[in-house]
Amino acid sequence: MKTEINNYKSIVGEGCETVAAPSSFVQTSSIVQREHALVSPSSLKRIVSCTRSLKVNEDYLLEHGETSSPAAIEGTKAHAVAENLVNEHFNIPLQNDSVAEAADADFAMKVCGKAYKDFVVRVFQGNGCTKLRTETKVDMTSLISECWGTCDCFMVSESSLIVVDYKYGHALVRAQDNAQLKAYSLGAYLSLPDNERKTIRKVQFYIFQPRATTDYVNGFPRKLDTVGAISHDEMQIEDLIAWAKETNVKVEQAIRNEGQFTAGEHCAFCAGKGTCPATRIREQEETTLTLADLLR
Ligand code: SF4
Numbered sequence: 201m202k203t204e205i206n207n208y209k210s211i212v213g214e215g216c217e218t219v220a221a222p223s224s225f226v227q228t229s230s231i232v233q234r235e236h237a238l239v240s241p242s243s244l245k246r247i248v249s250c251t252r253s254l255k256v257n258e259d260y261l262l263e264h265g266e267t268s269s270p271a272a273i274e275g276t277k278a279h280a281v282a283e284n285l286v287n288e289h290f291n292i293p294l295q296n297d298s299v300a301e302a303a304d305a306d307f308a309m310k311v312c313g314k315a316y317k318d319f320v321v322r323v324f325q326g327n328g329c330t331k332l333r334t335e336t337k338v339d340m341t342s343l344i345s346e347c348w349g350t351c352d353c354f355m356v357s358e359s360s361l362i363v364v365d366y367k368y369g370h371a372l373v374r375a376q377d378n379a380q381l382k383a384y385s386l387g388a389y390l391s392l393p394d395n396e397r398k399t400i401r402k403v404q405f406y407i408f409q410p411r412a413t414t415d416y417v418n419g420f421p422r423k424l425d426t427v428g429a430i431s432h433d434e435m436q437i438e439d440l441i442a443w444a445k446e447t448n449v450k451v452e453q454a455i456r457n458e459g460q461f462t463a464g465e466h467c468a469f470c471a472g473k474g475t476c477p478a479t480r481i482r483e484q485e486e487t488t489l490t491l492a493d494l495l496r
Pocket residue numbers: 246250252253256461462463464466467470471472473474476477478479
């Protein structure tokens with residue numbers, strides 16, 4: 201089998217397409233032109249857990265526009281460094297925007313980027329892979345409505361598809377049963393030509409997180425001690441497709457703005473935190489509990 205190594209932007213040009221929000225979604229103004237999917241892989245767990253959160257976050261976006269936190273800006277730069285190193289290793293042409301992005305990267309980004317590149321090379325060689333793609337736009341909309349995103353890296357061996365997701369943040373994220381990684385794996389699988397898809401029996405997905413710490417509260421690190429983490433999970437293709445169909449039932453419900461507000465750990469990065477009905481009640485209950493405890 202011939203080896204095929206590629207970078208999405210080298211095929212279709214730089215930047216993402218803009219797409220309109222679906223007409224079935226309840227909106228507060230006409231059409232939203234977006235650089236990010238309405239149902240992004242990173243928001244999938246929250247949307248499925250709380251179907252009403254999709255509109256809450258969409259309304260926030262309409263009111264405030266796209267914003268980038270310092271952590272997101274740092275993550276983008278670290279990803280560019282890592283992408284360039286993998287591309288260099290596999291002789292994939294470097295992308296101008298990623299080179300510019302990485303120009304003033306700091307020492308930690310370079311060290312972590314090299315560790316990520318070494319890991320990708322190890323997985324590629326260890327599994328006898330024949331294809332590698334970096335920064336690839338993957339489209340899952342045929343199975344999960346409005347869901348697409350950019351996959352850091354995927355590789356194909358004779359019977360497996362392997363996704364590696366690079367996380368530069370500190371708060372530990374695990375690959376096990378991770379909806380974001382399942383979505384990327386599905387998108388990468390769907391992007392393959394029919395003849396390659398036929399041979400794939402399972403997907404494997406890894407999170408490579410060199411700065412992970414286990415000392416965090418509510419999604420935020422308490423201290424910045426770094427332990428680093430690599431986690432892994434895998435699924436048979438039929439189970440991945442079944443998961444996608446099940447997930448899409450909730451996603452469709454979310455697009456119609458139906459279902460319940462349901463609070464939980466997935467609220468950590470939701471725009472509705474503290475103001476939506478579910479978290480308001482929860483906070484009131486917690487306050488009442490604290491007062492009751494004090495009066496005891
Ligand atoms: S903060 Fe509110 S809207 Fe957002 S996920 Fe939690 S319960 Fe849902």
